[in-house]
Amino acid sequence: MGLDLVSLLKSSRVGGNFWGSQPKLPEGRDLIIAPSSRGLALEMLKAANAEGLSGRCVMIDSHGLGAFSTEAPILTGSIDLWHIADGAAAIWANADHELSLVASLLGRSVRYFCGGRFGSLSGDRRLEHVVQQAVSGWTYSCPFSGEAITPARAIKLLSDWRRLIDRNRSISSVLGIAGWKRPTVDPMLWDGSDMPRRSTELSPSFRGGSVVAVWKSRTSTTLLNRISEAGLPVAEIEDGMIRGRGLGANCVPPLSIVVDFTGIYFDPTQTSDLERILQTADMDEALLDRAARLKRTVLDGGISKYDAGSRQELKSKSGHRILVMGQVEDDRSVLNGGPGQTNLGLLMRARQLEPDAWLIYRPHPDVEAGHRKGHIPDHRALQFANEIERGNSIASLIDSVDGVHCITSLGGFEALLRGKQVTTHGVPFYAGWGLTIDLGPIPSRRTRRRSLDELVAATLILYPNYLDPVTRLPCPPEVLVNRIANNEDRLATPLAWLRSSQGKLKAALRRIWDAAA
Template sequence: MQAGHLTPPSADAALPPIRLPQASLATLPDLQAFFPGTRLLTGASDGTAEAGVLYYAQGPFRSPRLGPRQVPVLLVVASGPDPVGMALAAPPPALDLKRARQVMAAIAAGRIGAPAGLPRQHPASGAARHILLDPCDPARRGAALATLHALQVAGAPVLLMQDPFAEGAPVLPGSLPATDPWCLLDLGLTLHGASRDLALLALAAGVPIADGPLAGADAAATWAALLAATRAADPFRGAPCGIEQGVEILALWCARQAEGRSFAACLGIHPYKRERVRELLASDAPPPAFLGSPGRAVVRAAQRGGALLAWSASAPEDLPARCAAAGVPLHWLEDGFIRSAGLGAAFRAGASFALDQRGPYYDPARESDLARLLATAEFPPALLARARALRQAVVARGVTKYNLGGNVPEIAAPPGRRRILVPGQVEDDASIRHGAGHVRRNLDLLRAVRAAAPDAFILYKPHPDIEAGFRRGRIAGAELAGLADQVLRGVPMAPLFGLVDEVHTITSLTGFEALLRGLPVTCWGTPFYAGWGLTEDRGPPATPPRTRKLTLDEMVAGALILYPRCIDPLTRLPCPPEVLLERMDRPDLFPPGRRARLRAVQGFVTRGIAWLRGWR
């Protein structure tokens, strides 16, 4: 790929322009981030080097295709039309081999650099000990046939495959269709005739290369030379970033693409959420179908040979049995724990999701992916440091699930009296149906807390969906007397945490948000964060029992970093949670949906009826 002409950052002020083909302006608009403050030059090149011009190529750092988009994150830059070749041919004086080995390991672990659209299946290798790559180039056919003959004469069993990076038609009879290069490299067999891009990935993976310019090359030195000519740009912030950060972004995208391409159909996704779910599942495969009928959804998934993704709260009870009978893998989808700036009930699309192949995270009767992760995952020091920083950022920014605004009234508690915050919940919510014990209603929760803490000053905060008139769970004013000392209506959650001493809840996410802020939490049900030694648990035990004791940062690492799938509402690309946290400063990125006005009228009428009946 040729490159364009941009003005580099101040440290690169002496760099010449970069050749950019006209088409790249439309297909790769993020290139400007690699060279901030530069004007772009466009125009075709005749393939020969031009004085004072640099060229770029993605090389082994190909970005995965996410739907119609393929955004570059790392580029190799040099002074000729073949930047990768020039970088490898002219290694810099000082090679950082340790860094190169770390990047190579990350490239291999993230399975980065594969061309889009190739099947991800391991070829049957049988007794083969060598792989001969069909170059798909008539000019190289003779050399490939000579290699094949030599291997056959030597009695070496050979697997004949098309090179995954070749663009032409096969030229060797009997060569198998190309597969994803990492599926090929997983076999660990010696490669013959590998293209340069495949050879570079093979060096990163430690797979032997029999011939070509990189045969016998020192892998770390080769990659160090390549990294010296490589630039990285953060697609979320539109600015240069470190190569390691760029590799992390590509690894995240590759994982999300691999996950997304496995789904053939979606069930029960509300229309206002579908665009965001399409972005969540974007891959190089056809997008999944969105269906409302369980029967049709299962049939469609079976026909396409993929999995079914169902919105957990609206899925029928017999859906697992239907999927099992049809041989269709079933996965579950719910909103994530840092969702949006505004209510989902007001048709604001969320930007984080809980995607689980074992079961909904809120159901303690079966082990979800989240519960399994919390029970078994290793939490290395670097991950815990990241979790600590993320937790501190959540607290500093005052971020909660919905991030609603409003003023906090004065708390009327006498000095020295223990203050307990009781958040109301939607009583027909799936987390209550599955996660509650004998305390299942907001009124029952208040009674239980009053009995457990008769001298405490209890603050009751109705759920915002209930206050808005959208969901069930309202308590009549007369019933609150003697149970709640103060009712907090229309109050944002985050500021309250600094005004109370503890939180009591059934299964509300407010309990988790309170833990992030160091508050004691009592759970009268069994939410995902109960049972790990961080809460006082009065609900039924989970199945299987949660016996591992976690630190707060281990819980944060699992629940906010490793488990959720986040989408940047600005770029619409998969992002780490830190980016989503920054976007919470932009409520305009979470606009109400098309039906929001109708929903608002519904809420107004419901609130009016409640007022007339004396429920407020």
């Protein structure tokens, strides 16, 4: 167990204030001194001066020691000790200072001043003993369930947070986050600092290679052009594939986002982080087992990105049933992955390809909610479809059919999870990997053949960020999926109620107009 914990700590780099700042050491300053008292600090500085090293010293003041009469820079506040140990040429520390243990875990040599619990660390067996002492005697509990967990599982959870924080550190500013999204999006963009990095303008501080994270649909074209002209790297933010209960069009904040530093998953004209994962990542058996379990939980819970609705009987009880998924026609997914395509055109092509099937047309929920473009009058849709289905949840509706036709809809991915045949008329992220019938122009970049569990691992585990709606902490996908399944993800707000009421009124008026026409 001890050696396992040592290996876990080394690989996860958690312990100490791992979420703290990662200051760059001043030029030529690579001797780190970490005292635990003012007297010891003076002693260490005196030793450095005697050895001609005072010009190389940087002091870590994590104990509120106060100012010193010294030229050595002093680093204060919450600091990532793993980062500091990585950048140091030499480390002098009090043997009780956490930097001593971190440096030893990284295999760095430490010169000790005064005794302490981490003194004389040498070799894995001694390190194993000290690590055991450091973690024993404590009770660990899962922040999401409250149940007791092992130290190894606690380290794994902290490791997940570390990866999230480190990935977000490169983001200098965040643009385009609507006010109603901020309570859930901000925690998923946390970089360890105290303040959100939201902004509304391009400032000089953005320059220098740091990343600007952008929710493009909420950022002006003028500002996007200025970012492009400045040559700044951009990470694009969008809803994740399991965003929680309720519609974004109704201002229900997302419980999952993606932050793509390469492109965005629904734009096949360029590569994306998700496409790179699918094209290049090696996925081990443990990850694929986890993906299979997650898929089963999603299916058992009837969970969908748009999961509103009930389970009702379809008109056709037998025969070959095909679901045609309507979309928001001016959504960027359609504009990029199926340019020029419309819901009516999709329905017409599906009828040509499935002449004998019972076609069920499902309008997109945001269109039905009265907020977005893509409406087909019922009488026109029924020239090609046998049935228009509005009442069932999408998950139960997919369960009831034999196949799905779509342009780029996420519903096609959800149909794959449920073992259905999927025909894509555009180029969604899940097309081109050997799992779908592809009618759109698949990018030549997509050469890898992937299993369904590999697609799930990439799309639902490796790519998105998730937030637990109960604790408001970043969480693994399994936590959010279980919250949704147990109806613990409601984020009702007055704005969401108002938007929902407005949408219902607009949709009702439109149906009256269609009937009159």
